[in-house]
Amino acid sequence: MNEKMPGYDTVEAARNLLGWYLYRETGEGLVSGIIVETEAYLSEGDAACHASRGKTKRNAAMFGPPFTAYIYFIYGNYYCFNVVTGPENRGEAVLIRAVEPVGGLDLMQKRRGAGCALKNLASGPGKLCQAFAIDNTLNGHDLCRSPLYLAKNPDLPLNMSIKSTPRIGVSAAKNKHLRFVINGNQFLSR
DNA sequence: GTTAAGATCTGCT
């Protein structure tokens, strides 16, 4: 990925990442999708952010250089995938909540369960990680390189409308509108 | 060493 990072500001990055491609290579093949839903987690004034209470072993990747992966395990069953943003050591990230499946659909369905509806393959943080076979071994991975990487979409629709809402499933800082979605897209988590 | 809470999903009512 030679494209310049879409701004060091985390909120700006969350907006700009909408419409980007996400690629994942494994021995089974390549899967890809378009990011349609993100959430920003800030280091200051954001109690919902894992980094708000300082650096720990779990969130260490969040303090790494921008454009690396921060992946963590939640609720005993699911992973969540974040793109680290902001300068190194700041502790900010963008959560990728949903993607629109594009390539390797059969592989995604195999991972998510046969007969899984297309719009149900990656419409949520946990589902997305299942469909893309993302787990903690990729924590801290450089997202410019294989086997997990991002690429700017050259065919971004100019009329794409972006909407911001409060974040989902977060009990702290509900008043902040830090979730960004492609308005009207049918692959959103909700 | 023990306990409480969590950036979720699925299945059942």
Add this chain to the structure above:
DNA sequence: GCAGATCTTAACG
């Protein structure tokens, strides 16, 4: 629409 499953992490004693 709602409650339960399930386990890792971090805070506390």
